[in-house]
Amino acid sequence: MKNLLLASFAWLATAAHPSDELKRERLPADVDFVVHIDLDGLKQTQLWKHVLEKGEDLDLDDVGIDIEELDGIRDEFGIDPLTDVRAVTLYKVEQEEDPTVVLFSSTTKVDEALVKLKTERGYRAVTSSGIELHTWGEHHSGKGQDDDEERMFAYIHAAGAERVVVLASNEASAVRAARVLRGEDPSHASAGMLLTLAPAKGSFLYLAAAEIPHLDEFTPASQVLGLAQGIQVDLGEAGGFLRAHMGVNTGSAEDALNISNVLNGLISLARLAGGEMKELLEVLTGIRLSTRGSALEMDFEFEVQRLLEILQALHDGEDQGGDEDENADAAGERVKVKRTKVKIK
Numbered sequence: 001m002k003n004l005l006l007a008s009f010a011w012l013a014t015a016a017h018p019s020d021e022l023k024r025e026r027l028p029a030d031v032d033f034v035v036h037i038d039l040d041g042l043k044q045t046q047l048w049k050h051v052l053e054k055g056e057d058l059d060l061d062d063v064g065i066d067i068e069e070l071d072g073i074r075d076e077f078g079i080d081p082l083t084d085v086r087a088v089t090l091y092k093v094e095q096e097e098d099p100t101v102v103l104f105s106s107t108t109k110v111d112e113a114l115v116k117l118k119t120e121r122g123y124r125a126v127t128s129s130g131i132e133l134h135t136w137g138e139h140h141s142g143k144g145q146d147d148d149e150e151r152m153f154a155y156i157h158a159a160g161a162e163r164v165v166v167l168a169s170n171e172a173s174a175v176r177a178a179r180v181l182r183g184e185d186p187s188h189a190s191a192g193m194l195l196t197l198a199p200a201k202g203s204f205l206y207l208a209a210a211e212i213p214h215l216d217e218f219t220p221a222s223q224v225l226g227l228a229q230g231i232q233v234d235l236g237e238a239g240g241f242l243r244a245h246m247g248v249n250t251g252s253a254e255d256a257l258n259i260s261n262v263l264n265g266l267i268s269l270a271r272l273a274g275g276e277m278k279e280l281l282e283v284l285t286g287i288r289l290s291t292r293g294s295a296l297e298m299d300f301e302f303e304v305q306r307l308l309e310i311l312q313a314l315h316d317g318e319d320q321g322g323d324e325d326e327n328a329d330a331a332g333e334r335v336k337v338k339r340t341k342v343k344i345k
Contacts, residue, residue: 134155
C-alpha cells in the first residue's frame, strides 16, 4: 500500500482547474471501497492555509512522508508532489482484500514525466491484453522470487488535454482499470451495485466502503462497529465551519440504535472528565448522533478558527509537558550528583 501511494507522487502534474470531484465513470462496477481526496478543494480551506503557515513547525516524517524522497521526485521529474496534485482516488474491487489502484487526473505534463521515467533503471514497456503499460521497480532474480513482485504498473489514458493516470500494484489491476477508462468494461456509473457513492458537494475527503476492512484489528472499535455493514464519510469546509458526516449501515433499526447508545455513552464519559479535558469537551459539542431506519448517522460542525486554536493549545501543552519532564529529569540527575559528592566526603 505504502509503495503504491509513494509511487503515485512520481506522476503528479500541475493544473489550474476547479475542484476535482469523484467521477463514478472511472471506477469499476464491482468497486466496494473508495477513498477520494480532492486536494484542489482542500487547498481552498482555512485548514490548508493553516498548514502552510505552520509548515516549518510540522514534522512530515511523523505522518510517513519522506521529504528527501519527495525532493528527489521534484528534482528528477519536475513535479512537486505536495503542490501539483489535483485529486487522488484509491479503490479496491470486491474480490480483493486491499486496494491495488490509485487514479488521478493531470495535464499533458505527465507526458514529459513519462519521457524521463523511460530512462530510469528498471523501466520497461509491456503490452497486456492489447493495452500498453509502463512498469518499473526492483528486479528480482533470486531463486523462487517473482520478477514482478516489487514492480509498479501504470497506464495513461488521454482525454483531450487531460491525462487520467492509473497506478497499480499488479498487472491485472492495471489492465482492469484501463479497460474501464476505455469504456471496454462496465463502470460504477453504468452498473455499480455493491457500493453507493454520493459525496456531498464541496467535500475534500470522501470514503465509502461496502464493509469496513480489517475492523477486527481495531479494539474496542470492532466491538462497537462490529454490526456495521457499510460506511460513508464526508469531510468538507464551508462558511468558516468544518463539517463532517458519517453514515453507517447496520442492517437493522435495532442495531443502529444499539451502536448509537454505545457512542452516546462514550461521549458522556468524555464529558465527565471535566476540566482536564475542557478543550476536547468543547469539540464534542459539535457532534450530533441520530438514527434513520437501519442507518446510524453522525454529523459534526465546528468553527474552523476555534478548532485550530484548540489544537494549537493542545500541542503547546504537550510541548510544555515535555519540557517539564526534561527539567524534572535534569533536576533528578543534579540531586544524584550532589548526594554522591556528600557520600564521597
